[in-house]
Amino acid sequence: MSWQDKFSLDAKSIQASEIRELLKILEDPEILSFAGGIPDPDLFPMDRVKAIRDAMEEDPVSDRQSMQYSQTEGFAPLRDWVAENVSTPLNRIERDNILITNGAQQSLTLLSTILLEAGTKLAVASPTYLGALQVFGTRRPQYVTVQTDEDGIIPDSLEEAFKAGATFFYTVPDFQNPGGMTIPEDRRREIIRLAHQYNVGIIEDTAYRALYYDAPPPPSLLDIDCEFVGEGNWQEKGLVIQLGTASKTLMPALRVGWTIAPKVILEKLVLLKQANDLHTSTVNQIVTFELLSNDLDAHVEKLRNVYRQRKDAMLDALRQYLPNSATFTAPGGGMFVWIMLPEGLDAKHLLKKSLEEEKIAFVPGGAFYADEARHNTLRLSFSTCSPDVIRDGMRRLSALIQKEHLAKVA
Amino acid sequence: MSWQDKFSLDAKSIQASEIRELLKILEDPEILSFAGGIPDPDLFPMDRVKAIRDAMEEDPVSDRQSMQYSQTEGFAPLRDWVAENVSTPLNRIERDNILITNGAQQSLTLLSTILLEAGTKLAVASPTYLGALQVFGTRRPQYVTVQTDEDGIIPDSLEEAFKAGATFFYTVPDFQNPGGMTIPEDRRREIIRLAHQYNVGIIEDTAYRALYYDAPPPPSLLDIDCEFVGEGNWQEKGLVIQLGTASKTLMPALRVGWTIAPKVILEKLVLLKQANDLHTSTVNQIVTFELLSNDLDAHVEKLRNVYRQRKDAMLDALRQYLPNSATFTAPGGGMFVWIMLPEGLDAKHLLKKSLEEEKIAFVPGGAFYADEARHNTLRLSFSTCSPDVIRDGMRRLSALIQKEHLAKVA
Numbered sequence: 001m002s003w004q005d006k007f008s009l010d011a012k013s014i015q016a017s018e019i020r021e022l023l024k025i026l027e028d029p030e031i032l033s034f035a036g037g038i039p040d041p042d043l044f045p046m047d048r049v050k051a052i053r054d055a056m057e058e059d060p061v062s063d064r065q066s067m068q069y070s071q072t073e074g075f076a077p078l079r080d081w082v083a084e085n086v087s088t089p090l091n092r093i094e095r096d097n098i099l100i101t102n103g104a105q106q107s108l109t110l111l112s113t114i115l116l117e118a119g120t121k122l123a124v125a126s127p128t129y130l131g132a133l134q135v136f137g138t139r140r141p142q143y144v145t146v147q148t149d150e151d152g153i154i155p156d157s158l159e160e161a162f163k164a165g166a167t168f169f170y171t172v173p174d175f176q177n178p179g180g181m182t183i184p185e186d187r188r189r190e191i192i193r194l195a196h197q198y199n200v201g202i203i204e205d206t207a208y209r210a211l212y213y214d215a216p217p218p219p220s221l222l223d224i225d226c227e228f229v230g231e232g233n234w235q236e237k238g239l240v241i242q243l244g245t246a247s248k249t250l251m252p253a254l255r256v257g258w259t260i261a262p263k264v265i266l267e268k269l270v271l272l273k274q275a276n277d278l279h280t281s282t283v284n285q286i287v288t289f290e291l292l293s294n295d296l297d298a299h300v301e302k303l304r305n306v307y308r309q310r311k312d313a314m315l316d317a318l319r320q321y322l323p324n325s326a327t328f329t330a331p332g333g334g335m336f337v338w339i340m341l342p343e344g345l346d347a348k349h350l351l352k353k354s355l356e357e358e359k360i361a362f363v364p365g366g367a368f369y370a371d372e373a374r375h376n377t378l379r380l381s382f383s384t385c386s387p388d389v390i391r392d393g394m395r396r397l398s399a400l401i402q403k404e405h406l407a408k409v410a
Numbered sequence: 411m412s413w414q415d416k417f418s419l420d421a422k423s424i425q426a427s428e429i430r431e432l433l434k435i436l437e438d439p440e441i442l443s444f445a446g447g448i449p450d451p452d453l454f455p456m457d458r459v460k461a462i463r464d465a466m467e468e469d470p471v472s473d474r475q476s477m478q479y480s481q482t483e484g485f486a487p488l489r490d491w492v493a494e495n496v497s498t499p500l501n502r503i504e505r506d507n508i509l510i511t512n513g514a515q516q517s518l519t520l521l522s523t524i525l526l527e528a529g530t531k532l533a534v535a536s537p538t539y540l541g542a543l544q545v546f547g548t549r550r551p552q553y554v555t556v557q558t559d560e561d562g563i564i565p566d567s568l569e570e571a572f573k574a575g576a577t578f579f580y581t582v583p584d585f586q587n588p589g590g591m592t593i594p595e596d597r598r599r600e601i602i603r604l605a606h607q608y609n610v611g612i613i614e615d616t617a618y619r620a621l622y623y624d625a626p627p628p629p630s631l632l633d634i635d636c637e638f639v640g641e642g643n644w645q646e647k648g649l650v651i652q653l654g655t656a657s658k659t660l661m662p663a664l665r666v667g668w669t670i671a672p673k674v675i676l677e678k679l680v681l682l683k684q685a686n687d688l689h690t691s692t693v694n695q696i697v698t699f700e701l702l703s704n705d706l707d708a709h710v711e712k713l714r715n716v717y718r719q720r721k722d723a724m725l726d727a728l729r730q731y732l733p734n735s736a737t738f739t740a741p742g743g744g745m746f747v748w749i750m751l752p753e754g755l756d757a758k759h760l761l762k763k764s765l766e767e768e769k770i771a772f773v774p775g776g777a778f779y780a781d782e783a784r785h786n787t788l789r790l791s792f793s794t795c796s797p798d799v800i801r802d803g804m805r806r807l808s809a810l811i812q813k814e815h816l817a818k819v820a
Binding site: 003004006007008009010011014015016036038039041042044046049050053057060063064065066067068069070101102103105106109113114115116117120131134135137138139167168201247251252253254255262264265267268271272274275276277278279280281282283284 | 413414416417418419420421424425426446448449451452454456459460463467470473474475476477478479480511512513515516519523524525526527530541544545547548549577578611657661662663664665672674675677678681682684685686687688689690691692693694
């Protein structure tokens with residue numbers, strides 16, 4: 001039997017990426033990787049996890065319930081924590097606005113299913129989060145791309161996209177993956193104004209929002225939307241859906257994230273989540289809740305201190321070693337620095353060289369574009385290496401870039 | 411903004427079920443519930459879980475890795491365990507045939523996305539698993555229903571469905587949810603023969619297969635398919651995809667299940683799973699693997715002994731109390747007994763009465779039909795109550811059925 005003949009159109013649209021193949025080499029322990037957007041496991045709060053598990057085991061009835069089926073919406077105290085965390089004086093977000101998902105990635109999947117049709121016009125930044133493009137792609141939307149600069153989304157370009165008929169706009173406003181840019185407050189206000197003018201729904205992905213190393217980021221698009229529509233009006237008039245996750249501040253393998261949305265959306269998402277996988281792991285939700293609701297600030301402050309040093313080490317080294325023909329972003333948080341190579345250099349080719357000659361890995365930037373990929377870009381992550389290793393890696397990578405550039409212009 | 415106007419066609423097809431609303435009342439601790447198809451938490455192997463966690467904590471590096479991102483395909487030793495568990499002398503199932511999912515429910519979701527298009531003809535039993543209908547429904551297939559008797563799927567009716575153009579057939583051959591029926595070996599062989607004759611893909615859901623209380627069930631459809639296509643040919647010629655889960659034999663909140671499929675399917679599923687939620691919780695996969703690979707037989711034997719008593723108590727009480735105008739199935743395993751009420755009685759109406767007058771809950775059968783629902787059916791689960799409670803519940807429910815029947819015919 002030919003299974004391929006039986007694949008749906010959506011299935012046919014799903015293709016293995018070249019990057020996925022290239023990065024399989026990361027399993028080699030000799031590779032120095034700046035590729036993964038992953039937290040450092042040495043910073044995981046394992047002592048707290050142990051204490052939480054021990055406390056759970058002392059109450060056998062609820063310990064057993066932590067392994068039982070539970071309601072699709074999620075663990076109520078966790079939903080309450082999320083609601084409390086995003087409520088503002090102008091707008092109360094309630095438990096019924098929160099759905100717990102398997103990481104923010106599943107939030108994107110559920111939203112894609114209920115909001116996207118083949119051909120739906122969807123605005124995304126150039127570049128944007130690869131995982132979002134992967135899941136949107138399974139619904140075969142028509143992308144309308146929005147240009148960015150060092151301050152993220154350019155409002156004029158966004159208005160062009162809205163005029164071109166975009167129904168939804170997906171954005172990572174804080175320390176963007178992959179670019180590292182943060183959208184300033186004035187642009188955020190303009191984004192919300194334009195979205196209301198053109199009646200466009202916004203999906204705001206806040207994965208990196210808590211990981212700031214200099215100043216906290218500006219108010220979220222959700223905050224500004226609540227202010228824009230006026231006190232108490234968000235349930236009816238709000239157009240921002242916000243996604244959050246415990247993967248970056250706590251631990252990815254809990255697979256706990258959430259969607260914050262007006263109730264009309266949330267009810268539909270709950271029905272779909274129930275059909276898709278019943279609910280997120282009960283025990284993992286309980287552990288997440290306990291971690292979020294006790295001493296979170298101290299834990300996140302510790303992350304900030306460690307990641308800040310790594311970020312600074314990467315930026316200092318790039319300032320010192322990267323040839324002037326290449327430029328890079330200077331993020332105030334998150335995990336990523338974005339490099340624009342001289343025109344004519346191809347980051348995929350550079351990766352092959354880099355793996356062969358320096359055993360250094362990064363992610364070529366082309367995959368982060370919904371269209372018109374710029375292949376002379378690449379993403380570096382500073383989250384898992386020590387400052388010394390980062391400095392050494394940047395020195396060697398910069399030398400390789402210089403060598404490749406000189407070979408090109410020679 | 412009107413979000414409803416922006417919903418996709420798939421979203422519009424997702425509707426809240428009446429049952430979901432009715433059964434919300436189950437949170438009332440005074441309700442005696444035969445509704446949920448859930449395992450008894452008193453049987454969860456919590457001591458083993460504690461021992462596994464303690465052992466993990468003794469190796470801090472791998473303990474931290476258990477909370478890190480991991481590969482989409484799943485934890486390799488768990489995939490190997492599944493492969494070993496389903497391999498036969500005639501056919502080696504390999505690690506690359508296994509994808510770990512968030513329970514078998516997510517396996518259904520991923521398969522629905524890659525195999526179903528709006529309008530795809532999909533054969534399902536009448537009745538069949540409600541959760542499968544819910545997820546298939548999000549893809550808007552065209553159902554072709556297959557009649558059943560006390561031995562499950564009727565082959566002549568299946569051939570009619572295949573002649574009518576069904577592309578896929580979903581089935582729960584062992585101790586079916588909801589009907590409790592098990593398909594005998596001769597019918598299984600006929601199903602595989604017909605599927606090859608008509609070139610139909612089969613999705614075999616083995617959720618209850620290990621929970622047999624009398625004899626073990628016949629060879630799986632996957633086993634028979636391997637035999638049918640001949641030694642070593644399944645990768646190329648097999649047409650059975652099998653789903654399994656740890657939810658019924660171990661604990662549901664681990665949210666660990668798996669898909670066993672030829673590689674051409676599996677590769678597509680992995681890409682989709684990566685887009686949908688990256689991977690299943692690493693720590694939960696490790697705990698599942700440890701539980702499955704150590705003393706599983708003794709644990710499952712304990713489950714069988716407890717559930718057997720409950721099943722026997724339910725069947726004995728129904729034989730004693732249920733009016734002859736109603737019939738019931740006599741399952742050899744699983745969790746469910748299916749009751750056919752006298753014609754003209756409506757199980758949804760009966761549930762309202764039952765909740766009001768007896769505080770007893772069950773699931774009306776109508777929701778388990780893809781079309782032409784028989785509303786005089788209901789599903790009882792014996793998995794969570796003691797034999798005494800079951801006997802008392804069946805006596806009272808039977809009396810109510812008798813009363814309603816007499817009122818109807820009077």
